[in-house]
Amino acid sequence: MTARVQNAGLARVTSLLAAASWWLQWGTGSAAAATANVVTTTTTTESRASATASQQTTTVTSDTLRLVATITAAGTRAITEVGAFDAVGTGSPPTGGNMDIYADFSVVNLASGDSIAFTLNTTFS
Numbered sequence: 001m002t003a004r005v006q007n008a009g010l011a012r013v014t015s016l017l018a019a020a021s022w023w024l025q026w027g028t029g030s031a032a033a034a035t036a037n038v039v040t041t042t043t044t045t046e047s048r049a050s051a052t053a054s055q056q057t058t059t060v061t062s063d064t065l066r067l068v069a070t071i072t073a074a075g076t077r078a079i080t081e082v083g084a085f086d087a088v089g090t091g092s093p094p095t096g097g098n099m100d101i102y103a104d105f106s107v108v109n110l111a112s113g114d115s116i117a118f119t120l121n122t123t124f125s
Helices: 007-018
Strands: 023-027 051-057 064-072 076-086 101-110 115-123
Touching: 007 051, 007 064, 023 064, 023 115, 076 115, 101 115
Parallel strands: none
Antiparallel strands: 023 076, 051 064, 064 115, 076 101
């Protein structure tokens, strides 16, 4: 027997995820393993930013979770990754919680006071 999540089920999944609390944290690594639970923070100290979550439509109604947050650099940074966590974490840089979503990208060089407004779209199918 093969089972699949129907379109209405996709909307239910993203609805439940959008109701949860999320925090984004950037890093300076890339290509994290699927088992990784952290972003590379050897040169960053910024706190995780609280994300606004919503449902979006990519292929079928409400099949996408969108997380939006802005992080501001406390110093010169070369950012190449971002993770979405289920906890704000503690420490500087913060640790703790689970990283549920990860993305890496070409380097974004920042001066102190510069920010990145992240929009993470995760589509379920």
